[in-house]
Structure formats: structure tokens, C-alpha cells
Amino acid sequence: MTQPLPLILSVTPVQRGIFDRTRGTVPNVAVVYATGAGEVAYLGGRPLTKSEQTFGAYRTRYDVDMSDHRRSAELRSTPLPSRGDFYFFKASVDVGFRVKDPAEVVRRNIRDALPVVYGYLANRFRTITRSFDIEQSTAAEEAIRRAFAAEVDLPEGITIFEVSPRLLPDENATRHLQQKVEAERSLHANQVLHAVNVQQALQQGELDRMLQLGRIQATQTELAAMGNRQLTAREMVQLHLARNPQDTEKAMSLLMAHEQAMIERQDRQGMLQTELMKFLVDKDILQAVDFESQLPQMLGPLGAGPAPTAISAGTATWSQPSTVPGQGGPPPAESTGPEPKPLGTVLERDPATKVWKPADGVQPVYVVVDESAEVGPYIGDLSDGVHQLHDALLRATDVAPAIRLSVLGFADQVTTRLPLEQVVAGSQSPWFTARGPASYANAFETLLDQIEPDIDALKAKNLKVLRPVVYLLSGSDPGADTAWASPYKRLVDRSSHRYAPNIVACGFGGAPAELIADIATQPQFGFVMKPDTDVHVAIAQYWRQLAQNVITSGRALISGTPELAPEPPAGFRLAREVV
Template sequence: MDSPLHRYADWDQHADRHTQLADPVVTVRQIGRLGLPGRAPTRIDHALVYTTRRGDFEVFLPPHRPRRLRRRYTAVYEVDMGVHPVRNRIPLPSADDAHEFEVGVEFDWQVTDPARYVRSGHRDVPRLLLGELEQAARPVTRRFTIADSAAAENELLTAVGQGKPLGEEAGLRVLWTVRLRRDEENIAHARRLQAIEHEAAEEIRTQQCGSRADREKADRSRAQHERQLELQEYEARRIAFYREYLTHGGIDAWAMHLAQHPEDSAKALSSLREEQREQLRAQMELIKEMLTKAGTEPFELEGPRRLAIEAFTAVFGQHVPEGPDPAAAKTGHTDTSR
């Protein structure tokens, strides 16, 4: 007769290493009273949990296996002891019943006490762990509004971490983490408000920058206008100065000034009225005589004379129209020796 472990299984998930398990019990086989010794057809990394007629459990952890099946065994459970990940989302209440927190949950669970798990009777480990988490978390999140998701998450981590380890009563070891956030409707609402705030801030910023640019432009225009007024006022003062010298006969000072600044003659002449130019021509003759006559040491006036004569010849000769020479009127020709 075949070994009872080779008989048809009462429960078989047909699981392999890549199967996503919710129940770590892979197979369950009943053992008859006449069962013969034999080798268990199980994977080496699975645990075997035998039940006795008295309701006790005998466990063989991998890689250990029984040498023979005893008559007092009634059934054998093949239990997967690998690590299994779970990713899920659950809703948790907030202080306002109109809104809920959305909690992202990550579990890594493993059977560490196969006999305890078989005795517990659980068949859905993810549902077991999520239920224990919800039971511990709901009183915590109830104290926070939907806007206080960060504070609620910190309090939730502390409360669950200090409580009884998840899955302990079922013989499980669980590594877990949670991430708490607002529900999708509230997140979408917050994003719409944020977009409105960003648009408003951008518009205000644009207006502020535009106003500042307008002020800077106005300041530059005003400064330029003031500069032009200052230049005009300065030119007016210079013209008045030249006119004063030319009108009241400040010939000596005027001649020395032009010797040093010959470029000023054109500006002065352009401001004179036509009747004043006739007077200037007569004064120019006097200035030439003054600069060419002897009266001081030659070395003292040599430089000023030369500069004044060159200035008057180059500038006055171009800008002051020559009048008819009295001698030429009598003789019929113009003297060009000057």
C-alpha cells in the first residue's frame, strides 16, 4: 500500500516558489488508521505539521522529516515558510466623516510558528494583517482632520509600533510600513486651490515687476529731462557770459579766453544777433592789434598771441561774414594781406 502522504490531498494549492500566497498552508492530507511508513513528497523548505488523535501538533521544520509515520497521526499540513510581500490600500476615517484618509500599506510576512498558524485556523494572511492594522489605526486617525495627514501618519506609526506585533497570535512575523494621505477627491481639490494660488501669485508678481519697470523707466526719463534742462541752463549761462563780454568790451579777457578755448567762439557767435556781429568785427580788429603790438616782453605774449591769432583766423574767419573794406571802397579792390 502506498504511503498516506502519496494519496490524493484534501487541500492542494499547487503552489510553487513564484505563487502569490494568501494562505501558507499549501496542502492538507488525511492519514488513515492503516497508513504505512513512507517519505513525504514535500519541498525541503516547507514545514510539516502533524496532528494527533488527541489534538496535539508535532512540527518538523525544514529540512527535518519524520523517519516513519506513527499511527497516532491523523493529518499532515504542509506549510510554506517563505517571505511574502503584500501591497494594498485601505481607507481610514478622519475627524470629519465627509472625508477619509487613504493609507498605503506594505507588509512582508512569514510563518515562524507553523503549529500556531495551523491552530489559528486563518486562511487569508493579508486580510488578517489589514484587519489588525485597521483596528489599531482607526482610533488614531479619528483625532485628525483631513488636512493634518502628516501629523496623523506620525501618530499612526507610533501607536501601531508600540502595540502588539501584527500577526503574532497567528505565528507570523511581519515587517510593515504605512503611508497616510488625503483621499483622491481632497487631493484634487487641494491641487485646484494650489493652481489658483500659483496663478494669483504669478499675476501679482507680473504686476509688481511691470510697475517697477514703469517706475524705473519714468525715473530714467525724468533724470534725462533734468539733465537736458541742466545742459540748457548751462549753455544759456555760457551764452550770457559771452554776450556780456562782447557787448561791454571785455576784449582783453575775451581774447585770452578764446586763446585757451577756441571752440567756444562758434557757440558764442551763433547766439549773437545780426546787429551785434557788426560790432564784433570792429572789436576783432582791435584784438588783433592788441595781440600784435609790442607792450610786454615778447616771450610773455608769444604763446597767447599765436593761439589767439590762429583761433580768430580759423573760427572768426569762417563764421563772421566779412564786411566791405573801407579802403577797398575807395580804391576799387580788397586788401587780402591781412
């Protein structure tokens, strides 16, 4: 229990006799007098004169303690609430105080100073701590110290000249903070583990891709060693069983059935040929002397002809057809008129390298995505979206040869998430990581440095290369920073940059419509999110439409009519409408 601190040390009546002497005072004690009517007077510390003592109106003398007092206490009965009044601080305080107005102390009859001082501190502390979260105990302490940096006079005649608080979360708040720290540690550990798993998956995908390429090259080497000669069905089965001995029973059964069918076919052809020759000779259509010379010409149109040829070595592996397949049915009859225009060419085979490649060129596509800290809340949506784009191109095998895809992430620096390459099975799927402020200038500088060598490398492979397309997705505002304008101008200026790309720009979140409209190289190429659209939904719609736009442009290229006509994603509108 806290011991009381009396400020009124003594109360004595004033001796009014002629021979009574006034008692003296000490420096740390103030003397206050009260009249019979209750009026209080402080005479500056001097004692009463003889006449004032004998004939004056003062009836009672109060000795008031004027010393400096320092106390340490814990405010247990009045816990201090944090922001929201859900969690509380435990408070202990070192306080220094003294009496400033002894007359007011007497007038208010303050017997114990501690309730007055502690009550004032608790109320004042409570007002301050309500402005801070439970995690901000240090900041709350500093705010209290600033509030009591100067002396504080209380209406009770007491001055507080020193306050040194110490705040700690109470038991419930401590338990909450411990759980929060453990959860953050667990989240960080899971993020690190996820990054490790992603890296392992990427490495495994790269290894699988290398193994696949090795198998393809080994097959090509085997076929080359055979001189690319024609293989019979038996030789092809033997080649398969050398690699897959577990298929022996089924393969041999199918081979025997095939050879039996070939024998039966030859027998039927022999019988038909014999009957035909007999008929022609019996009817005197064919003379014996002409038999040998006329036989091949007469049997050819009837389908007898030579025996079936062996299967070509080139059919041992799958090759993409050179034209778009028809709808089925029998082949068209021969015509003596002009040949019809062929359907859109998909691939052509280089006679020197035996490699299939797009006939009407390839379309380089650069996807540039904002991964600055400002879009941090949506980085998961951006990564999910680029995975969906990658998967969509993997499934669209008909357009894969015509598209070369590169993915870049930009913040304070630019990171190549996927170099320019054809999307095939085993290729790396990109991802994004939130980091730093967005630098549009670095993004355009990187495109300037990267596009030209990429295009030159494609042309070195004797490919026809279309003008690159850049799809830029941004969610941040560069503010007053206009440093991006110069590299952007050099990037899109076709008079100085021979590979100047078309840029399709989309903005969400904090990306201003004016910026998006300025970046898009055509007015119909700039889109911004509608204000009533949820950002997560808008990002998902963007990636869905981007995959459709890329696949559509790829198919247009394959059909021989390349055209860039991007459709706006659902939930977006033209930026120029807003500007």
C-alpha cells in the first residue's frame, strides 16, 4: 500500500495573548493563515507581527510543505488504453512535484498529494496513449515526455516538474504481439521455402528440357547414321524395342499381323493379275508377243502397280504439316484448271537444316510489368496472370512457332524474367517480386538495349521478323519524374530506331490515365481500369485478354495477314476517354 504524502504539516491556532510569541518558520515550509471567516492568506513566509497576532483577524496557522518530492509508482488501477481501446499498456512513472501555491493547498484542504498527482498523470497519459498502437510503446513514451517537457501547474496549487514514464504491453497485449511475431516469422520462413521450391522446380524444368533435347538429338544422330534411308516396318519396330523392351509382346504381335496382311494383299493382287491377263488373252485383246511390253502400262492405272514402298525414315518422328489441315473427307479430284490458292502456310522446312520454321515470319512480344513496391498488394495476381499467359501459349501449339515471348519486370531496376524465346514444353514460367520504386526510364532504356540484339539474333537464323510489340502493364505513378520521356522517345522513334516497337499500355491502381495515353504508341493502344472495378479482378481480366490478343495476332500472322488490333480487357476503357 502506498504511504500518503501530507502537504499540510501542522494546523495550530494563533496565540493571541500579549505575552505569546509567534513561532518561527523554516525555508521549506510555508505558513498560511486563515481568518475566522475562512479567508486564507499567505504572507510570503514571514511570521505575524505582534499587533497582527494580538489584534488581527487570523485565527489558524497552517504549515505547508514546499519541498521537492520525487516518487515512483505503477498505475495499476488505471490501465492505459492503446488505439482502439482493445489492448492496454502497463505504466510505471517517476514523477517530481512541489507545492507552488500553499494558500490553494490550504483552501482545498489537500491532505495527501499523491492522489492529486497520480490522478492527473493517469488522465493525461490515457489521452496520449490512445493515439498509439500497442506495438508503439516507445513512441508513446516519447510523446508523454514531450507533453511534460515544461513544468505543469495543477489547479490544486501543485507543480509537476519532472515525468519519466515506462510503458509496456499488458499480458493480453504481450500474448497478441508474441503470436503476431511468430506468425510473421512463419510467413517469412514459408516465403523463403517457397522461393527455394520455385527455384528447384525451375532447375528441374531446365534439366528436363535438356534431357528432352538430348533425346531428340540422339534420335536425329541415329537416323543420320542410317543414312536417312527408308525403314521397313520391321526395322522401325526393332528400333523401338531396342529402347523399350517392355513393349516386345505387343509390338511383335502387331508386326506379325501387319506382315500377314501384306502377304494376303499380295496374294489377292496376284490372283487379280492372273484373271486379268487370262481375260485379255482369251478375248484377243492382248497378243502373247506384246504381253511383257504392255503389262506395266495396263496394270498401273488399275492399281496393281509395284509393291508398296517401305516407310520413309522421315516419318519415324512427328513433323508439323506444311498447310492448315482440311475438314476431313476424301482428297480433291485432280483438276486441269489453275491450282487453287493454298490455305495459310503454318511452317516451312529449310531444305538445308531440315528444320521447320514459320513461313510468314515471327512476332517478338515483350511483356513489361510493374513490380514496384506500390503494386505489392497485387504481386500475387501479377505472377498468377503471367503463369496463365505462359500456359495458354503452351496449349496453343498452332501459334507457338510464330511467337517469341520475353517478360521483363521493372521497379528501381529492370529484371529479365524470361528472355526472348519460343514457348515450348519445359520452358521457364516467369514470376514477379515486389521491390523498390518504379523507374519508367530504366524500363525504356532496357528495351532500347535489348530489342536490337534480340531481333538481329532472329534474323541471323534467316527468319522474317515483324515489328516488335511491347505490352506494358503499370500500377504506379511516377509523379513529377519526367526522366522517362527521353528514352521513350528514342525507343519509339522509327527514324532513328529501326526496330521501334508498337506499345500497348494498360494502367490499374495508381497509374494515371495521362501517363498511359502518352506511353501507348497509338490512341487505341492505351487502356486504364474503370474506377468501379476491383483491382484483383481487373488484373485477372487483363492477363486473360492479353493471352487472347497474343494468340489472335499469332494466328493472323500464320494466315498471312498479320495485324495488331488489341482488344481492351473487361473492366478497362480507352485512356484517351479519361484524359
